[in-house]
Amino acid sequence: MRVVLLFAFLSMGIISAQASAPTEAEHWQTPASWSAQTLARYQHLLGTLRCLVCQDESLAASSAPLAADLRRQIQHKIGQGQTDQQIRQYLVDRYGDFVLYKPPFKPLTWALWVGPFVLLLLGLLVVWIQARRSRRPHPESAGLDARSLALSEQLLSDDQGEDRR
Incomplete structure (x- = not known):
C-alpha cells in the first residue's frame, strides 16, 4: 500500500512539473514583425546571459519560468529600441554580474x-x-x-x- 501511495505522489509531482514547464513554442516565441537581424541579435543576447535558476545554462537553453520571464523582458526592451549594452546593464543592475557569462574584470x-x-x-x-x-x-x-x-x-x-x- 505504501509503495502505491509513494508512486502516486511521485507521479503527481512529475505531472505538475511538466505542466508548469514552458512548451517549445513558448520558449522561442518572438514577435512576427522582427527582422532576421533582430532575431539573431535577440538569440545572441540570450546566449551571453546566464539563467539565474539553472546557473549552468544560458537564457536561450533554460526552460525555467524565471528564464522565460527574462526572455520576455528582453523582447520588450528590444521592442523599445534599447541597445544590447542597455539591456545587459539593466539585468546587471537588477541581478548582479552573475547574470553575465563573462563578468567584467573589476575588484568585485x-x-x-x-x-x-x-x-x-x-x-x-x-x-x-x-x-x-x-x-x-x-x-x-x-x-x-x-x-x-x-x-x-x-x-x-x-x-x-x-x-x-
Whole structure:
C-alpha cells in the first residue's frame, strides 16, 4: 500500500512539473514583425546571459519560468529600441554580474578571474614542497650515534643470517 501511495505522489509531482514547464513554442516565441537581424541579435543576447535558476545554462537553453520571464523582458526592451549594452546593464543592475557569462574584470570579480590560477599555483606549491620533503633524509636516522648505528647494523646482519638458513 505504501509503495502505491509513494508512486502516486511521485507521479503527481512529475505531472505538475511538466505542466508548469514552458512548451517549445513558448520558449522561442518572438514577435512576427522582427527582422532576421533582430532575431539573431535577440538569440545572441540570450546566449551571453546566464539563467539565474539553472546557473549552468544560458537564457536561450533554460526552460525555467524565471528564464522565460527574462526572455520576455528582453523582447520588450528590444521592442523599445534599447541597445544590447542597455539591456545587459539593466539585468546587471537588477541581478548582479552573475547574470553575465563573462563578468567584467573589476575588484568585485577578481576572485572569479584570478581564483582558479591562484588555486593551481597553490596546488603546485604543495606538490613541490611534498616532493622536497620526501627526498630529504628523515631526522631520526640522521642523528644516530656510533653505538646505535653499530647496533642497527648488527641486527640487520643477524636477520639476514637467519634468512639464509
